[in-house]
Amino acid sequence: MSKVLMKGNEAIGEAAIYAGCKHFFGYPITPQTELSAYMSKKLPKIGGTFLQAESEVAAINMVMGAASAGIRAMTSSSSPGISLKTEGISYIAGCDLPCLIINVQRGGPGLGGIQPSQSDYNQATKAPGHGDLHLAVFAPASVQEMVSFVCDAFDTAEKYRMPAMLLADGLLGQMMEPVSFDDVKAYTPAEKPWAANGHKNRRPHNIINSLYLKPEELERTNFERFERYADLCKNGQRYEAYMTEDAEHIIVAFGIASRVAKSAISEARKQGVKVGLIRPQTLYPFPVSAFDTIKDDPKVKRIMSVELNMGQMINDIKLAVECKKPVELINRTGGIVPSVKEVYDRIMEANK
Numbered sequence: 001m002s003k004v005l006m007k008g009n010e011a012i013g014e015a016a017i018y019a020g021c022k023h024f025f026g027y028p029i030t031p032q033t034e035l036s037a038y039m040s041k042k043l044p045k046i047g048g049t050f051l052q053a054e055s056e057v058a059a060i061n062m063v064m065g066a067a068s069a070g071i072r073a074m075t076s077s078s079s080p081g082i083s084l085k086t087e088g089i090s091y092i093a094g095c096d097l098p099c100l101i102i103n104v105q106r107g108g109p110g111l112g113g114i115q116p117s118q119s120d121y122n123q124a125t126k127a128p129g130h131g132d133l134h135l136a137v138f139a140p141a142s143v144q145e146m147v148s149f150v151c152d153a154f155d156t157a158e159k160y161r162m163p164a165m166l167l168a169d170g171l172l173g174q175m176m177e178p179v180s181f182d183d184v185k186a187y188t189p190a191e192k193p194w195a196a197n198g199h200k201n202r203r204p205h206n207i208i209n210s211l212y213l214k215p216e217e218l219e220r221t222n223f224e225r226f227e228r229y230a231d232l233c234k235n236g237q238r239y240e241a242y243m244t245e246d247a248e249h250i251i252v253a254f255g256i257a258s259r260v261a262k263s264a265i266s267e268a269r270k271q272g273v274k275v276g277l278i279r280p281q282t283l284y285p286f287p288v289s290a291f292d293t294i295k296d297d298p299k300v301k302r303i304m305s306v307e308l309n310m311g312q313m314i315n316d317i318k319l320a321v322e323c324k325k326p327v328e329l330i331n332r333t334g335g336i337v338p339s340v341k342e343v344y345d346r347i348m349e350a351n352k
Helices: 008-018 033-046 056-068 079-094 121-125 143-160 170-174 215-235 255-270 314-320 340-350
Strands: 004-007 023-026 049-052 073-077 099-105 136-138 163-169 176-179 239-242 249-252 275-280 282-284 302-307 327-331
Touching: 004 008, 008 033, 008 099, 008 143, 008 163, 008 170, 008 176, 023 033, 023 056, 033 049, 033 170, 049 056, 056 073, 056 079, 056 099, 073 079, 079 099, 079 121, 079 163, 099 143, 099 170, 121 163, 121 282, 136 143, 143 163, 143 176, 143 215, 163 170, 163 255, 170 255, 239 255, 249 255, 249 340, 255 275, 255 302, 255 340, 302 314, 302 340, 314 327, 327 340
Parallel strands: 023 049, 023 073, 073 099, 099 163, 136 163, 249 275, 249 302, 302 327
Antiparallel strands: 004 176, 136 282, 239 275
16 A cells, blocks of 8 residues: 655645545635645646635635535635634535535634634534524544545535535644555546536526525425435434444544543553543534443443543433443543643543
């Protein structure tokens, strides 16, 4: 398997091209600007379109236009920029259009800072825009997963006709790791009967629209949309279970926090402490199935959530275990990543 050393942001761009995306619309913001720069160099060489819009608002609406034609399109930004895109994201969801949105998170709220964070969890999973909608949210923990999840996100978005988001963070975006594209399957464009891409007198006009003035019609479309969401929740949950078989303590962490947690778990195991990890790879749908046996397992004493925020994932964990286990928070915020020692010390303290 051939590998190449790539920065996370650039690997996302290359993976998107492998996945059939030739149309990128964005606006620069730290810490994801390298992705835009990479696409600006690569897309013109393969007959694609790179356009730096005048704002994040313009960029997401350009994505909506391209997606309406049935082509794979994407945008990227970081936390404040994603907030500006949320109106357009809601329009895209209301039009039942697939696309990919990259969020390389930074600290907040407001302008916050440029250091890594996971504080957009609630925005991505609960309120990515106004109205009743969801995004398919993927949470990579390595540069290699950024590559594979980009392709999977595009496929999921098209299957369920919904926007997908890759929720990374500034550290993953900036770090360099060896990655392989050998297992990335070639994209074969499929016919999209809903697309507004020219009917050639062979079918009725397709109209892409999110406005429904008749409440009964809007209600019907919402019910239909949530049927697709329900299917995704049933069949699209992803997670990694690490050393959970005999665990008395379970850590839940995603993204870069999970890598810190794994190292702390390895150190705790050397001291005889039975601790394991559940790592959500999808945040919507949240992998509730990962907790099916844990919630009723008498040997599991507690669950600890390691997050780079003020505890935004905890409620999802509590719901997944039906509040049958205590859930504690191990966190840093403001752009600070917890150290392995911090997590290790909390594990050892909980084991007393």
